Amino acid sequence: MKDIEPNSLAWLERAATWESFSELHGFVIDGARAARLADDKLWKLELVVEELVTNVIRHGYPPGESGVVRVGYSANLTGEFLVQIRSGGLAFNPLLKDNPDPIVDIAHRSVGGLGIYLVKSIIDEIDYNHSEGINIISFRIRI
Amino acid sequence: MIEMQCTSKGNSLIVSLVGRLDAATAPVFDRKFQEDVISSGGKHVVLDLSKLVYISSLGLASVLTGAKAINQQGGEFVLCGLGGMVREVFQMTGLATVFKVFNTAEAAIEGH
Numbered sequence: 001m002k003d004i005e006p007n008s009l010a011w012l013e014r015a016a017t018w019e020s021f022s023e024l025h026g027f028v029i030d031g032a033r034a035a036r037l038a039d040d041k042l043w044k045l046e047l048v049v050e051e052l053v054t055n056v057i058r059h060g061y062p063p064g065e066s067g068v069v070r071v072g073y074s075a076n077l078t079g080e081f082l083v084q085i086r087s088g089g090l091a092f093n094p095l096l097k098d099n100p101d102p103i104v105d106i107a108h109r110s111v112g113g114l115g116i117y118l119v120k121s122i123i124d125e126i127d128y129n130h131s132e133g134i135n136i137i138s139f140r141i142r143i
Numbered sequence: 144m145i146e147m148q149c150t151s152k153g154n155s156l157i158v159s160l161v162g163r164l165d166a167a168t169a170p171v172f173d174r175k176f177q178e179d180v181i182s183s184g185g186k187h188v189v190l191d192l193s194k195l196v197y198i199s200s201l202g203l204a205s206v207l208t209g210a211k212a213i214n215q216q217g218g219e220f221v222l223c224g225l226g227g228m229v230r231e232v233f234q235m236t237g238l239a240t241v242f243k244v245f246n247t248a249e250a251a252i253e254g255h
Contacts, residue, residue, distance in 0.1 A: 022167050043197060044229040050199045052168045106214060109208045114236050115150050115200035121235050 009072035009084060016057050016069040024053050024123055026070050028083060035075035037143050044122045045081070051115035052094075052137055053137050060135070061089040078081060080140045091130040094137075095120065144168065147175045155252045156180065156218040164202030172202075176209045186218040189251040193224025198232055210242065219243075223251045 012027040014020035028049045032042060041138040051070060070086040100113040119126065126139040146161040146169035158180055164172055180188060190206065191200075198206075210220040223245040225233055233239040247252035 025166075046197065047228075047232070050166055054199075056203065057166075065170070071181075084167055100236065102237060104237075106207070106210050106241055109207060111204040111211075114203055117151055118200055118232065118235060 003077075006072070008076075008086075009074045009082065011070055011072040013068050013070040014066045016060050018057060018142070020069070021053060022117075023056060024069060025050055028071050028073050031073045031075070032081055035081055035143055037081055037141070041141055041143075044106070048119050048122055048141075049083065049085075051119050055094050055115060056085065056089075056135075059092070059094070060087045075143065076131045079143050081143050082138070082140045085137045087135050088133060089135065092135060093128040093130075095128050105129060145172055147172065147179065149179050152248075152252055155187040155189055155255060156183075156185040157189045157191055157248045157252075158185075159194060159248075161194040163197040164195060164205065165199045166195060166201050168251045169199075169201040169205045172205050173208070176205070177212075180209070181212045181216070184216065184218075185213060186220050187252075187255050188213050188218060189245075189248050190220065190222050191224045191248050192222060192229050193226060193247075195224075195229050196227070198229050200236075203232070203236060203238060207238070207241075219255070221245060221251050221254075 010031060014024055020026060029046055032045050037045060053071065056069045066090045072084045074082045076082060091125050094116050097116045101110055103109045121137045126137065128135045144162045145164055148158045148159045213220040221243040224247065225244060245254055
């Protein structure tokens with residue numbers, strides 16, 4: 001997916017903070033609704049965008065360091081909805097994160113680590129690149 | 144948006160969620176659950192998700208954290224009413240087998 005031309009996407013950039021989350025998330029989801037993404041795919045897109053954006057907010061920048069996150073989307077003519085998420089900070093590929101533990105005992109089950117696992121479960125093809133100090137995650141979903 | 148309604152039935156406390164449990168609403172749920180359920184000493188808690196339309200990993204973490212707190216104070220925490228994407232997300236993450244899950248709140252109370 002390195003062929004995605006940034007100028008072909010609609011973009012929104014905000015501070016990588018919890019206050020920005022709803023606006024960033026809503027920007028992409030409104031775009032998907034306008035592109036008439038099917039309902040059974042819309043919730044999957046909502047979930048994937050939420051997990052990736054919150055991952056940047058939580059882990060994208062070192063404590064005390066502020067930064068931004070950019071979300072972009074495009075509905076192309078071949079019936080695909082493209083999404084790209086860009087952030088600064090250190091090079092970090094969240095897709096390499098280990099899967100959550102399979103423990104079924106509530107007391108010992110970890111409460112974290114499920115977000116990226118959900119992303120990988122839902123999206124077949126998702127790319128991570130680090131270029132010129134920018135972390136870039138790209139994926140597409142058929143409309 | 145998330146709404147939480149609590150109804151006592153016998154020894155059970157039915158906690159119904161309406162709306163979305165995501166990054167924006169999980170902190171609201173955490174606070175309300177602490178105030179209205181954990182602090183009240185709920186012993187048999189049924190979390191009814193039949194009117195929950197969306198849940199993300201942060202929502203799942205909130206549910207798991209709430210369940211741990213109830214269990215730690217000697218209570219029991221069960222789920223009911225999983226449907227649509229909520230059911231799929233619980234199944235995808237394996238959490239459907241971590242919790243005791245019932246179809247309805249009535250079945251959850253009877254199963255207690």
